[in-house]
Structures are given as C-alpha cells and as structure tokens.
Amino acid sequence: SQTIHQWPATLVQPVGSPLSLECTVEGTSNPNLYWYRQAAGRGLQLLFYSVGIGQISSEVPQNLSASRPQDRQFILSSKKLLLSDSGFYLCAWTSGMEGEQFFGPGTRLTVL
Amino acid sequence: GQQLNQSPQSMFIQEGEDVSMNCTSSSIFNTWLWYKQDPGEGPVLLIALYKAGELTSNGRLTAQFGITRKDSFLNISASIPSDVGIYFCAGSTSGTYKYIFGTGTRLKVLA
Numbered sequence: 001s002q003t004i005h006q007w008p009a010t011l012v013q014p015v016g017s018p019l020s021l022e023c024t025v026e027g028t029s030n031p032n033l034y035w036y037r038q039a040a041g042r043g044l045q046l047l048f049y050s051v052g053i054g055q056i057s058s059e060v061p062q063n064l065s066a067s068r069p070q071d072r073q074f075i076l077s078s079k080k081l082l083l084s085d086s087g088f089y090l091c092a093w094t095s096g097m098e099g100e101q102f103f104g105p106g107t108r109l110t111v112l
Numbered sequence: 113g114q115q116l117n118q119s120p121q122s123m124f125i126q127e128g129e130d131v132s133m134n135c136t137s138s139s140i141f142n143t144w145l146w147y148k149q150d151p152g153e154g155p156v157l158l159i160a161l162y163k164a165g166e167l168t169s170n171g172r173l174t175a176q177f178g179i180t181r182k183d184s185f186l187n188i189s190a191s192i193p194s195d196v197g198i199y200f201c202a203g204s205t206s207g208t209y210k211y212i213f214g215t216g217t218r219l220k221v222l223a
Contacts, residue, residue: 032209043200044155044213051209059210090154098143098162098204101211103154 002027006091006104013111019064019078021107023091026072031093033074034101035066038088050074086111118201118214125191126222133199133217134185141203144184145211146175149198158199159186191221 003026013019025031032051036044046059048066056066063082067075074091091104118135125131135144143162147155159170161177161184168175174187184203188195201214 043215046210049209057209088152092154094209097209098206100157100160101145101202102157103147106152106154108152 002093002102004091004093004102004104006089006107008107009105010108011110013081013109015083015111016080019076019081019085019109021076021089021091021109023074023076023104024072025093028072028093028095030071031095032097033068034092034094035074035076036090036092038090038106040087044090048076081111083111085109116201116203116212116214118217120217121215122218122220124220124222127191127193129191131188131191131195131219132185133219134183135201135203135214136183137203137212138182139203139205140181141184142181142206143204143211144175144177145202145204146173146184146186147200147202149200149216151197155200188219191219193221193223195219196221 005024034049035047037047038044049057050068053068064078089107092101094101116135116137145160146158148158149155159168159175164177164181165179166177172189176185198216198218200216202211204211
C-alpha cells in the first residue's frame with residue numbers, strides 16, 4: 001500500500017532563517033506531488049505541484065521554492081523565512097490527473 | 113479565478129442526527145473529493161466522485177456529484193461524536209493536475 005511521510009512534524013524557526021521540509025511517498029511510481037499551506041482555521045492553499053522529476057509549477061508568488069530531486073521526494077524550501085510563512089504545511093500525491101489525492105500528516109511551522 | 117463555496121461554515125448537531133453539507137462551484141468539475149480533517153492532522157479522503165449524477169457511499173457517509181457538474185453534497189447519517197472535525201470538498205477540472213478546495217465545514221456533535 002502507499003504511504004506518504006513528512007518531516008519534521010513541528011518546527012520553530014526565527015525570522016530570516018532557512019527552511020527545508022521534506023515529503024516522500026512509498027508504494028507508488030511517478031506520483032504527482034503537491035505542497036499546500038493551511039493557515040489556522042482556514043482552507044488549503046496550493047503552493048507548488050510537480051508532475052515529474054525536476055518539474056515544478058508554482059501557484060503563488062512567495063518566499064518559498066520547491067524541488068523534486070527524486071521521483072518520490074518533494075522538498076519545500078526558503079532562504080529566509082518571514083513571519084507570514086507560519087502555518088501548517090501539507091504534502092499530497094495523486095497517481096494521475098484528476099485522481100484521488102492523498103495527504104501526508106503535515107508539518108506545523110512557527111516563525112518567531 | 114475558480115471558487116468553491118462550501119456551506120454551512122459550521123454546525124452543531126445532536127448525536128444521532130443526520131448532517132448535510134454542500135459545495136458549489138463557478139466552474140464545471142470532472143472530479144469531486146470529500147475529506148475530513150482532525151486537528152493537527154492531514155485531511156483524510158472519504159469519498160471520490162467521477163461522474164455527474166454519481167451517488168457513492170462509505171459507511172454512514174453518502175456523497176453525490178451534481179448533474180450540472182458544478183455542485184456536490186455530503187450526507188452523514190446517525191452522527192456520532194467521532195464525526196467531529198472539518199470537512200472539505202475539492203474539485204478538479206479537465207486537463208489540470210490541480211484541485212480547488214472549499215473553505216470547509218466545521219462539524220461539532222453534541223452527545
């Protein structure tokens with residue numbers, strides 16, 4: 001069966017520090033991968049998605065970037081965090097266009 | 113841009129009651145997904161719908177893909193305390209890899 005992992009689970013970082021969040025999927029090949037951000041009590045905002053290694057589509061201009069160095073690995077990064085980057089970051093995958101989308105457990109990021 | 117209106121925003125119900133929530137879109141969707149999210153966790157997929165008019169059940173949950181392809185609803189029968197959480201709808205249009213998410217319905221069940 002397929003599983004999706006995210007780490008770390010929680011992170012507290014000072015403003016101006018770098019960020020690296022990792023997501024990996026097991027049990028499937030060529031997944032489409034997604035990064036979402038969820039503000040407290042709010043819906044999900046799509047940040048980036050990738051349909052293959054090295055292919056990244058950005059949905060919202062921001063202080064973040066994404067990379068996909070391997071088929072089942074998706075990384076969310078920042079060179080300098082802002083207070084507004086705080087939130088709950090969720091990674092998700094689908095097996096094709098318009099297929100079922102499954103989420104990871106999330107990373108709670110607090111920027112102080 | 114595309115928008116998904118989800119209602120109600122929140123609801124309190126008595127244990128044992130049935131619950132209904134819905135989503136409407138300004139665009140035609142090819143796929144509807146329904147999720148439940150518990151605090152501090154990722155959303156869990158409940159039901160996926162792929163055809164207009166499709167009615168799908170998962171235990172006490174039933175969801176339908178509207179025939180106009182611009183709406184969907186989710187029903188929960190005989191609610192129990194563990195149904196508490198936030199329910200999200202999501203839709204995808206043809207030719208995209210992206211899902212648009214609703215703003216969520218917060219459900220609270222009174223025992």
